[in-house]
Amino acid sequence: MPIIKTENLTKVYKDFWGRPKTRALSGLNLEIHKGEIFGLLGPNGSGKTTALKLMLGLIFPTTGNVSVMGKPPRDINLKSKIGFMPEESYLYRFLNASETLRFYGQLLGLKGKELNNRVDRVLNIVGLDRVRTQPLREYSKGMSRRMGLAQVLLKEPEICVLDEPTIGLDPIGAGEIKDIIQELKNKGTTVLFSTHILSEAEPLCDRIGILYEGRLIAMGALTDILEVKDEVEVVKTRETLEEFYIRTIKNRDTSHFSK
Amino acid sequence: MMAILPLFKTAYYDIKRSRLYQVLLLFVFFMLASSNVFTFFTRGEEIKIIKDFGLMAINLFGILFILFGLSRHLPREIEDKTIYTILTNPATRTHILIANLCAYLYALLIGFLIMTAIFYGILYLKEGGLDPLMAKGIILIYMKVLVFSTLVLFFSVVFSPLITIAFSLFLYIAGHLTNYLSSLADQKNFLGWSLLKGLYTILPNFENFNCSGSLVLGTDVSWRYIGLTGIYSFLYGMVLFLLTCILFKRREI
Ligand SMILES: Nc1ncnc2c1ncn2[C@@H]1O[C@H](COP(=O)(O)OP(=O)(O)OP(=O)(O)O)[C@@H](O)[C@H]1O
Ligand SMILES: [Mg+2]
Numbered sequence: 001m002p003i004i005k006t007e008n009l010t011k012v013y014k015d016f017w018g019r020p021k022t023r024a025l026s027g028l029n030l031e032i033h034k035g036e037i038f039g040l041l042g043p044n045g046s047g048k049t050t051a052l053k054l055m056l057g058l059i060f061p062t063t064g065n066v067s068v069m070g071k072p073p074r075d076i077n078l079k080s081k082i083g084f085m086p087e088e089s090y091l092y093r094f095l096n097a098s099e100t101l102r103f104y105g106q107l108l109g110l111k112g113k114e115l116n117n118r119v120d121r122v123l124n125i126v127g128l129d130r131v132r133t134q135p136l137r138e139y140s141k142g143m144s145r146r147m148g149l150a151q152v153l154l155k156e157p158e159i160c161v162l163d164e165p166t167i168g169l170d171p172i173g174a175g176e177i178k179d180i181i182q183e184l185k186n187k188g189t190t191v192l193f194s195t196h197i198l199s200e201a202e203p204l205c206d207r208i209g210i211l212y213e214g215r216l217i218a219m220g221a222l223t224d225i226l227e228v229k230d231e232v233e234v235v236k237t238r239e240t241l242e243e244f245y246i247r248t249i250k251n252r253d254t255s256h257f258s259k
Numbered sequence: 260m261m262a263i264l265p266l267f268k269t270a271y272y273d274i275k276r277s278r279l280y281q282v283l284l285l286f287v288f289f290m291l292a293s294s295n296v297f298t299f300f301t302r303g304e305e306i307k308i309i310k311d312f313g314l315m316a317i318n319l320f321g322i323l324f325i326l327f328g329l330s331r332h333l334p335r336e337i338e339d340k341t342i343y344t345i346l347t348n349p350a351t352r353t354h355i356l357i358a359n360l361c362a363y364l365y366a367l368l369i370g371f372l373i374m375t376a377i378f379y380g381i382l383y384l385k386e387g388g389l390d391p392l393m394a395k396g397i398i399l400i401y402m403k404v405l406v407f408s409t410l411v412l413f414f415s416v417v418f419s420p421l422i423t424i425a426f427s428l429f430l431y432i433a434g435h436l437t438n439y440l441s442s443l444a445d446q447k448n449f450l451g452w453s454l455l456k457g458l459y460t461i462l463p464n465f466e467n468f469n470c471s472g473s474l475v476l477g478t479d480v481s482w483r484y485i486g487l488t489g490i491y492s493f494l495y496g497m498v499l500f501l502l503t504c505i506l507f508k509r510r511e512i
Contacts, residue, residue: 014511053343056347057346058343058346058347058512059511059512060511076349076351077349079346079347079348079349079350080348080349082347083347084343084344084347086340086343086344088340090339090340090341090342090343090344091341091344092269092273092341093339094272094273094276095269095272103265103269104344104348106261106264106265107262107265107266107345107348107349107350108348108349109261109349151344155348
């Protein structure tokens with residue numbers, strides 16, 4: 001059974017009076033399997049964040065259905081099992097790093113020594129141990145992103161949903177995040193993340209999906225979808241994910257405009 | 260349920276350090292302190308004016324604090340999207356509403372206690388005694404602001420802070436005029452009559468809490484009356500709060 005399943009998921013954003021404004025996602029059918037790393041790719045505004053928010057129950061689908069571990073995504077019992085790192089740091093800016101993690105730990109029902117230990121460990125992992133008493137409003141963009149990840153790791157979740165996890169991070173920081181994602185997978189965590197950076201997705205993902213104007217235009221395991229480039233060579237080389245991505249979207253574009 | 264306590268503590272921490280809360284407390288402190296300037300009246304009149312002034316200042320603090328604080332609290336969490344991170348943790352929208360309302364009512368209570376202490380301090384210096392009627396007046400004001408808080412929270416779930424402030428202020432004034440509205444209702448014009456009667460029924464009757472005038476003059480208000488008014492404000496607040504929760508559950512954030 002897929003751990004996350006969407007059926008014909010559609011989202012039309014409406015204005016205050018309920019009039020339709022933007023069709024952000026159309027008929028998404030997606031299955032994420034337990035223990036895999038799934039990369040959601042697509043240009044700006046293609047509906048990646050919308051799809052993730054729907055799977056987390058943060059926004060409501062216009063039509064269609066989402067189930068996470070067989071439950072509706074707003075089920076409160078799911079919340080301690082799914083970690084979400086949004087595309088920007090949506091944390092209280094007046095709290096410092098340890099206060100922030102203690103706050104989220106308490107929401108999870110952690111207490112005392114267990115809470116302290118987890119906070120210490122997570123701050124170490126994301127490298128914010130030295131600035132733990134500085135309020136988040138004084139953090140740089142990259143530090144805020146690390147804090148966003150810390151909030152996810154604190155949960156020790158079964159599913160990690162990361163919206164562009166490496167954006168705004170320096171190359172070393174981005175590398176560290178990739179290592180963390182790999183490590184999560186090794187521990188059996190399911191990871192679903194969105195990104196623009198294909199060179200990042202390629203070595204990490206078991207499967208990818210490409211969204212374009214709210215529609216899923218490609219999906220599958222990398223070994224299945226990347227075409228073999230040159231049959232003559234003894235060592236076969238596949239096209240890179242980047243080449244595949246550009247090819248897919250370009251094809252889409254021409255068909256789009258030739259109508 | 261266990262999410263409410265950390266949410267409450269964080270919201271209260273945010274309120275305590277907010278400029279609005281601190282400035283308002285200071286403002287009322289100076290207002291109370293400056294009530295000493297009315298020395299050109301006779302002694303009895305002077306004390307009456309200080310009492311009137313004090314109750315008014317405490318009322319003003321409560322209304323302004325809720326009007327400008329609570330009206331912006333939830334919209335800000337939605338605007339900053341901090342609510343997203345909270346909702347992906349084991350906390351529901353209802354928990355957030357409960358925690359926010361309680362944090363404001365608690366901050367209000369602390370503010371009222373501080374001001375009551377100062378107020379009584381000044382009165383003691385002037386009058387040489389502690390008039391228990393003032394405490395009754397302050398309790399009634401607290402209950403009024405409690406009802407007002409649920410009103411502001413209700414609007415803040417749907418509207419932007421500016422509209423919330425406008426609507427709440429309008430209803431605050433209208434709520435002081437409900438008795439007048441009721442007497443205005445003209446039996447002959449049925450439409451007008453039912454409209455006014457309807458308004459009279461739905462609007463909170465803030466006049467019920469308004470005993471400052473008679474208390475200052477030394478007319479007692481029975482504990483029974485205070486108790487009944489308390490039950491009224493609790494029930495009114497509860498119903499409005501439940502409506503707020505239902506509305507917020509359906510709202511797209
Ligand atoms: N709250 C909103 N109200 C109205 N329209 C929205 C809202 N959020 C997103 N949209 C629209 O929905 C579409 C998809 O947005 P979404 O944020 O899901 O894209 P994305 O793939 O995450 O883009 P990016 O790569 O830039 O993060 C866009 O056209 C956007 O304008
Ligand atoms: Mg996005």
